[in-house]
Amino acid sequence: MIRYAWLIPLFPLAGVLINGLLGSRVRDKAGHVASLMAGLSLLVVLGIAREMILGPGGSHVVPVWTWITAGSLSVSVSFLVDPLSTIMLLVVAGVGFVIHVYSIGYMHGDPGYPRFFTYLNLFMLSMLLLVMADNYLLMFVGWEGVGLCSYLLIGFWYEKQSASDAGKKAFIVNRIGDAGFLLGLFLIWTLTGSLSYAEVFKAAPQLAAPAATAIGLLLFIGAMGKSAQIPLYVWLPDAMEGPTPVSALIHAATMVTAGVYMVARTSPVYVQGPGALEVIALVGALTAIFSASIGLVQNDIKRVMAYSTVSQLGFMFMAMGVGAFASGIFHLMTHAFFKGLLFLGAGSVIHALHHAPAAQQQDMRYMGGLRSKMPVTYWCLVAAALALAGVPPFAGFWSKDEILAGAFFSGHYVVWGLGTAAALMTAFYVFRMIFMTFHGEMRVDHHAREHIRESPAVMTVPLVILAVLSVVGGVLPGFPPDAGWIHKFLAPSLAKAPGHAALDEGVRVVKAAAQAGAQGGGHGTAGIALIVLAIAVALGGIALAWRMYLRDTAAPARLERRFPGLYRLLLNKYYVDEIYQACIVEPIYRLMRALFDFDQKVVDGAVNGSSFLTVWFSRISGIFDLRTVDGAVNGTAGVIGFFSQLFKFIQSGMVQNYLFVMLLGVFLMVSAYLFR
């Protein structure tokens, strides 16, 4: 089965061709075609995963063709199937398929229906290339491909100014990150002489620490852009202008985790440069708490999710940074389930409210009391929220608290502290969202009220699937013995960070404690303390949200009055966009204007001056030319004319005369040969 891995990206490619070229023909069937292709891909993935998980595993390279051969650089298009890419394939193909199906319902009746599914399949193709590549260049192709699709899909409703602006913003910010990524690739090639994973990792142990750190930081700049880390996260909240399934698929479940995947994939290089890991851990932790705090006060339902995504990505990078690569990938997987579910649920709500005024469709202040109208959506969202908040036994608990335990036991106490605070905020804002949307009195516009009903099955079934995954997706791969099955499975693909023994032991202890807690026994004080703390934080956040938004609904307003500065700061997202505008965009504009002025005045002045000088000089030399030079020329012409009159009789116009002369020439040549 593994040798058929090339089939996986082939199906989405077929979908792209069918929907892209025959879009006007397939029309309403575009969604079904695209979903069929995604489903076929998923089937192949499942087949491969079955072999990888139940079989001996291992790392397999499936060559397709040689792509570039230039000098010592040789890049082939070939696919790598190993535990890490298996997990990623499962996430991408699984969540991707579910969201394709969901989109059939969500995008129904949109004028750009075939175009949407063309882009969606193109995205699948690029993302699959990204995770299956066996070298950095092919990965970069996928990397750029998903960036392109992200741009296309954010700006899908391009007639809306804000959507096309958001698309451009995402593209440009990603470009900045990609520049770093490219530099990283150049550096890798310079230092190791190859771009294929196998050879780079073989050469990695010989890398000096500064070199490895440089590579790691440059690659991380790319990851910052793609995975929305400080300071390049600004595009992700704006990306919510795209259709909701896009937000769920690209900006929550898959594309934004590409950076995490890349770091995990490159872990053999990263462990050689611990400096880069420290930076990653710190940036991740800061991003986690920073965006979680913004998420506390946002009113747009999708923006809350967006900041939550940024925050959770921060968690994943935190895991990478502290060396808990497997935990990060684990969280990536669970996050794909519950965050995808949250977005799809939000999409379901927005879908139900599409008769409300445009400004109110996504604003939680105009929702409330939807629980009875949309029970399936509600219960699915609650499951997702519990998973995100980290309440056992939901998925988030297993993965997130593994990360926190990893940070704690590897000695990154600051990171751990920031992470725990962010976890508290997470639990608060996600339940704030649940309560504002589904509980309390209904604040929906009166016209829209009677149109609110549960979404069609094509949308709710994906919700239920993802809900089930959110419930069991953590406990099944993460449950003891030891650190859980997923650690054992992923181990061959990932490098061991320095001090990994303590970390692994800590994770194991926490798991053991959890197991013991479930059984009623207890040992491992720190582990138990961590677990208790984590559960307390989650429940505390939920309780706080319950108190502020259900019991005492006036509390938010009171707080707002008491800390007006802080509230505005958070509501306006720390003014980061404005700061960028003022500090980067405006100075560039000003520089350009200055350069333009310089060009107008100095450069053009010099040019004009020199032309003026040239004109005068030309006039003077013109006089000389007329008198002296022309005189000489005319004299010559006169002489030539005289001789021409003489010799013109040679030109008789008769071909045979000429030929006769030619024959004479031959005669002379032979004579020269004879009598030399």
Next chain:
Amino acid sequence: MELAFFYLFAAGIVGASLLMVTRANVIHAALLLVLAFLFMAGLFVLAGAEFLAGVQILIYAGGIMVLYLFSIMLMNVGVAVRLRQWHRQSVLALAAAVLLGAEVWAVLGRGGYPGAKAWGWGLGQTPGNVEALGEVLYTKFLFPFEVASILLLAAMIGAIVLAKREITR
């Protein structure tokens, strides 16, 4: 034996050519040239160039010369026979040609050519030189061959454009 045939053919060629050059009637000249070509084909066979002999007859005699005859018939040649046939520079030209001939004779008399090599095949034996010629023509000389084909195409288009009567409606 071979030499005898060579002299026979050579005499035929030279005689036919001389007659050809001096004919007033163009048709007679063309027919004499055909005769010269046929002798030449015999000479080629003698020199082991059997395929070339075939080409000489098929293309030159059977194709090009028929084209000449065809064209001559389209033009009115009856008048031309009664006109002055020789150019005014004739005597000079003849003198130059004879002088040049003498010089060439002198050059040839010096001799001194590298020794002869034998063919890999004899007369009338198989495989003939057609296979060998094809082999060379389509491998070593493929590019000149293609160039020649382009040349023929260009000549065809040129001939059609030149000879076409302008149709005015």
Next chain:
Amino acid sequence: MVPLTHYLALGAILFLIGAAGVLMRRNAIMILLSIELMLNSVNITFVGFARQWADLTGQVFAIFVIAVAACEAAVGLAILISLNRDRQMMNVDEINLLKW
């Protein structure tokens, strides 16, 4: 085996006959025919050399010469036909538009 000199001499004689024909005749068709003769004299030398050195290159070039001759005949006759149509004559020494 015929000596190479014989082929070369024959070629030279034919070439000179052809050249003399080109230079001495007025009739354009005669000139074209003489040119054909000259081309063929070259073929004879080619074949002679091919025979001498057992190298097929000479024969190959003879074939190219024949191709060129075909082109020359086609274009030349086309020119003659249009000339004959426009001016009702074929004497080359009356065509001197290129005179000074």
Next chain:
Amino acid sequence: MGIAVEAVIALVKIAVVLGVVSLVVAYLTYLERKIIAHIQQRLGPMRVGWHGLLQPIADGAKLFLKEDIIPDKADKVVFVIAPIMVLVPAFVVYSVLPFSSTFYITQVNIGIFFILAVSSLGVFGIVMAGWASNSKYSLLGALRSAAQMLSYEIFLGFSIIGPLMLAGSLNMQKIVEAQSDVWFVFYQPLAFVVFFIAALAETNRVPFDLPEAETELVAGFHTEYSGMKFAFFFLAEYASIMVVSTVAVTLFFGGWQGIGWIPLPGFVWYVLKLGAMIFVFIWIRATLPRYRYDQLMRLGWKFMFPLVMANIFLTGLVKFLFL
């Protein structure tokens, strides 16, 4: 065995072939008249000999004894040479035809190519005859003939390339031997159709007998000929029919090789096949009307030329891919 003996043997062979061929050709005229007559519900020649069997000899004698008229304004030399020029190539070709695996005058490396080359000379005689007669009918016939034969020679040449590619040789013997399993007509039906049509045109036979069209040109290029010279044209035409039939049999119908188990000598097979081919020629003459000149050219250049090119391409492709 001295060179003289070889020469004598060759001369004897030549004499035999020449004599037999002349006789056969003469009787071809009889055959044609008889077959056409029966197709048209007539009897044909019946008076001279049994069922008119001696008719060709009587005709020959008549033509031989007739006055040989040379028109006053004709170009005498060319006028006399023309019939010879027609007849000679037609007979020269017989020197390389393999009548059976053992009986032939000589073998040439370029066998089939030689036949093509020499038979292309036949047009000279016709052109010369047409021009030398100094008659407008003759000249028109000669012009038509030159254009027609020049054009159709191309298709004739191209159509045999397909079988030649399969045989891999120009030698007639080898071509025949290459067909010991399957005749090339089954591999190359397109080539055969084109070959046959081009052969009809090359031999100036109905439906392509434009150069001598009785109803328009009063017999075309040989209007002014009489007596033995006229007989030469006649002989040449039938000799050409024999030649193209022979080539057809050699290239497409396996030459002297028999069909499976029937134990007949190769020569008999050869004659049988040749007879069948010639019968088809005569049959066509009795059946089809004449083409118009523009139709003839259109058929050639716009239909047969692409067809035969496609055939060569396909043959090459198949040979490259599968052989």
